[in-house]
Amino acid sequence: MGLLQMVRGRNITADGGNYYYARLTDDQKKIYAIIHSGLSGCAKRIKLPMRPANELSQIYRAVLLDNPLFFYATGFKYQTDTYKQKNIILPSYEYKRAEINEYKNAISEHLHVYDVVKDKSDREKEQFVHDYCADNFAYGDVGNESHTILGLICKKTAVCDGIANYVKVALDYLGISSLVVSGKAQSPLYYDKMEAHAWNIAEIDGQNYHLDVTFDMTVRNKLIRHDYFNLCDDDIKKDHLILGNVPKCLTDGKDYYTFNDMAVKGKKGLVNYLTRKLKDGEKTIIVKLAGMTQTDDIYNKVLEVCGQAYMNVRNSGVSVEVSGNLSQLVFEIDFK
Numbered sequence: 001m002g003l004l005q006m007v008r009g010r011n012i013t014a015d016g017g018n019y020y021y022a023r024l025t026d027d028q029k030k031i032y033a034i035i036h037s038g039l040s041g042c043a044k045r046i047k048l049p050m051r052p053a054n055e056l057s058q059i060y061r062a063v064l065l066d067n068p069l070f071f072y073a074t075g076f077k078y079q080t081d082t083y084k085q086k087n088i089i090l091p092s093y094e095y096k097r098a099e100i101n102e103y104k105n106a107i108s109e110h111l112h113v114y115d116v117v118k119d120k121s122d123r124e125k126e127q128f129v130h131d132y133c134a135d136n137f138a139y140g141d142v143g144n145e146s147h148t149i150l151g152l153i154c155k156k157t158a159v160c161d162g163i164a165n166y167v168k169v170a171l172d173y174l175g176i177s178s179l180v181v182s183g184k185a186q187s188p189l190y191y192d193k194m195e196a197h198a199w200n201i202a203e204i205d206g207q208n209y210h211l212d213v214t215f216d217m218t219v220r221n222k223l224i225r226h227d228y229f230n231l232c233d234d235d236i237k238k239d240h241l242i243l244g245n246v247p248k249c250l251t252d253g254k255d256y257y258t259f260n261d262m263a264v265k266g267k268k269g270l271v272n273y274l275t276r277k278l279k280d281g282e283k284t285i286i287v288k289l290a291g292m293t294q295t296d297d298i299y300n301k302v303l304e305v306c307g308q309a310y311m312n313v314r315n316s317g318v319s320v321e322v323s324g325n326l327s328q329l330v331f332e333i334d335f336k
Contacts, residue, residue: 018066068165226256257288274309
């Protein structure tokens with residue numbers, strides 16, 4: 001069994017195709033299949049029916065988005081045979097065939113790390129992939145590999161599109177439908193302008209959710225964060241801009257913190273939550289403020305509640321450090 005077949009999971013579309021494939025016309029799907037076959041064999045020339053260059057680019061991009069294991073394929077040049085009414089595309093490959101095979105073997109071996117959860121639920125598999133990335137990989141630019149699955153496989157470092165491609169391959173391996181989403185986002189660390197970004201949508205228990213492993217990796221402090229784990233459209237749009245047509249993610253209340261009773265409402269809810277955690281002996285606590293609005297004094301309000309909760313348990317003063325993701329209103333509170 002080849003690597004492409006080994007990692008092929010269930011599909012996020014109802015018609016049995018990969019997501020970007022499914023959005024093409026019937027004629028475009030035929031061209032997609034020819035390109036897919038050609039890239040699988042590292043073909044130097046791929047003959048196609050006559051199409052405008054922009055349409056070929058659209059189909060070629062769909063193939064790469066659906067198949068992150070074509071990490072070695074970059075752009076292409078094309079020629080036109082007007083007599084035979086054919087286009088001939090000349091793919092560009094980043095590596096030689098022997099290197100590609102070596103990298104494929106490395107990917108195949110690596111993916112077995114996920115065998116330990118192959119019999120778990122979809123949500124457990126998804127979290128294992130997420131947490132494995134947070135524990136073992138870093139965000140950073142290490143060259144061309146940073147934008148493909150090889151960044152994490154070979155150098156344990158990648159940027160957003162490399163991380164999103166890796167997550168899709170890992171979820172595919174575990175039989176979970178997913179896709180890579182292209183858009184823009186505002187960093188939860190710097191709150192600067194929107195910049196180009198990539199993340200995933202995963203189908204969990206029949207519902208679609210946004211999953212941004214990159215942002216969770218970068219916002220992490222002492223504990224693994226799940227600020228962007230299974231968000232609905234309304235939540236992801238607080239600091240992300242979706243470009244293009246992707247599946248709707250309409251189910252709310254299934255994000256990590258709400259699902260695991262780590263989301264609270266109002267000052268009283270936060271006091272009670274922190275008091276309970278402190279009584280259980282926890283010193284570093286993550287909490288999401290559900291249904292609240294970001295304000296200029298939100299940090300002061302959280303600090304005030306932290307002091308009140310600590311007094312409920314110890315009846316003494318305490319040093320508290322608070323870091324927050326203001327877009328998603330998630331706070332990591334460290335009681336010194």
